Amino acid sequence: MWGWLHDNSTTLQVLVSLLSTCVWITYLHVFLSSYRRQTRSSLMISREGARDLKARCIVSNMGSEAAFLMDVLVEFETEGKKFTTSVIDRLELQGAEGDTSKTGSAQGPMASGSYVDIGSFEDILTRAHRQFDSADFTRDILRTRLIAIAATSQARDLVAACRGFEFIFGTEGSVVHVRPIEIAAKQIRSRRKRKSLRRLLEKIQRDEVLNRSVSPELIGRPGAEN
Template sequence: MLEWLKEYSDVLNVLTNVTMILVWMIYLHLLLVAYRRQRRPKLLINRGGSHDVKAHCLISNMSAESVYIQSLVATLKNDDQEWTAAVTDIDELQAENIEHPRETTHQGPLAPGAFMDVGCFSNLIERAARKAGLSERDLKEKVSGLELMVVAAYGADDMSIAAKRSFDLKDNDELTPQTVSSQQISSRHARREVDRFLAKHL
């Protein structure tokens, strides 16, 4: 056995070194994947307080760093049509009733682990319908779904990040999420599409 080890010691050293290099490469890869996952931005769109349109829409920042909410976009839809409008600004408020600029918009910074209440779903839906030119009758008869997309700036990246979530709207009152969680828009291609979308609809 010793003779065999001496004879093939050079080969065994090479194999040992190669194995150690592979182990370290795998370890570093796992660390990099974990680091990227930890740094990946994540926004959540939830409802709170009710199961109908009176529920409040809550936007949570589960990212490692603060984000700056840039825009909130609502798309009203049915099987054949869609109506999209930005609902970032709170246009129902009268100027004389405003005490702070924050009351006029949903834009603003959001710390890690914090959430923002952007109002009742009914207000968001009515605001989107009004901006899209839909009458109250159209809203009741034509709209059967709602998609909300929140767009934000994250870190030093020039491109926006975004998340969206779709809801079924029944009898213009019952609001049911179509998915368990919000869909994160994270690929560079999809984020470029979001920026083009904003340029078109804002």
């Protein structure tokens, strides 16, 4: 046996080296996977405090690093038309005589584990209503979708989360229930989607209102990693 080991020592050394390399590659893969999970950004969009239009819309940063909330978009369909607009500015706080110095914004930094109160769903609809002429804006909407966009990694990367809500109307035609459609917000953070987010922000800043829904191009096909 010792003679066989001596005669095949070179081959055995190569096999041991290959085995050691495979073990280290496996360890490296496990380490990188764990690191990516720990540093992966995660935004949550939730309904808090009530179930009707008085419910608050909360955007939470569940990632391990700070993020800067850049914009919150709302998309909806009314009278057969689809629209997308920004609702991050608290226009309802604007002064009665148009004093814009009293206008607040939900835009700003979020530490890990912190959240931003975007306002009530009634506030969100009011902000969107200012872009349109519909006399009964709320009754025209059956569902809406919110898209929170944030910057991470020293503002180099854009990430987003998307969640839909539907409005349940009572017998008198008023909204009595705001119900989430998905269990949790869908995360949008792939490299390809980041480019779409950047183009989307540029269009919203330029045009203010888009006559289409933007979530299909951001979410992609069901089950896909975004």
